Amino acid sequence: MKEEEIDHALNKAAQTPLDLEPELLKRISASLQTSLRPVRPLPPAWMVTCGLILICALISVAGAERLGFAGVEKMNLLERLLVFPVLLALAWVMAMRFVREMIPGSHRRISTGTLIAMGCAALLALFALLFHDYQITHFVSIGVACLITGFVHAVPAGLLGWLLLRRGFAVNAVSAGLIAGALAGLAGLGVLELQCPNFEVAHLLVWHTGVVPLSSAVGAFVGWLARLLARAASR
């Protein structure tokens, strides 16, 4: 059987009218008309994306202001010129995806999980190529402190981002939480890069980069909880 024949059968079947009751349409129309008033569309995507980037930058700088700028002061020019622009570029990509997650029917080329995995891979590659201190000193104790610092700063970034996009509608709350967490994690990582003077490769690869997947996982969990709560409220 040829493809055209399948097409023909499907088109023919699709043209068969369904007995959709006109009364039902009238009822739907009447129920919407009662609360029909003009609504303000969401601001343009670029504007919201800039807002999200600004939140992340402010959280990173405010965090480093409190904890010190020892990290950025220890970096050489090349490291500064590569680390911060890459962080900014990743934050831009994640912010754009976060905006898209909050608008139904938005264009996506790859899944959110794949995007975050690619972002983490880019960060790992950057740190592995740029830093060459292969010592391991107090790996866990210092590392956990950095992970907590990064995550603590990711939380307000995530909350503010969510606040900015609260008028949006996530058709997939888990996916929206995942990307919101990843973006917030980049804000936390920004604090660490400005503040932490420990350039041991293992420390950077595990504990600094680890802030992003940790925040993403927490974001996805919060999204899942929000979906459960929304359903419970609608019952």
Added chain:
Amino acid sequence: MSPDSNIDTLMILYQQGDSAAAAALIDRVSPQLYRFFAAQHGSRALADDLLQDTWLRIHKVRHTYRPGEPALPWLYAIARHVRVDHYRKWLRNTAGERELEIASRAAAPSPDDPGRKDELDALLAPLSESQREVISMLKVSGMSLEEVARATSSSVGAVKQKAHRAYEKLRKSMSALGLGKGESGLS
């Protein structure tokens, strides 16, 4: 409101609070959405419920539509969300009294409820849920691959692959039934 106004224009007017545009949009899109739900569930009563829920949801989040973007993927993304939400709720509450009632409505339609499969439902029956979804968007709503990808939050490549696999299954099932051009034989 001209009946020829396109869906994107109607959507913009609906956002601006134009009641005629809202009514025209409901008239234009509901048959497609109804067909979409019916093709997934086979029950007209359930499709009625899902259609009403979808319009309530659309109304609530109509500000998230961006003028200049295609409206159909936006509408279908919400319809899909309502359907998935309903399915999850059904899974969770299958033991509950209310869901048993819905399940029985879906499983055993009365003679008044035209729940028997129509021609399209019967054709799509061998397909998986996601394949049915893609084929019904492409063929019933006449959406492009790009629009279906937007509505299903996936890539054009993934939609193409699903459509290809669906056509393979349809080829086998239709060949087995001995169907040829010009007659589906399922009515």
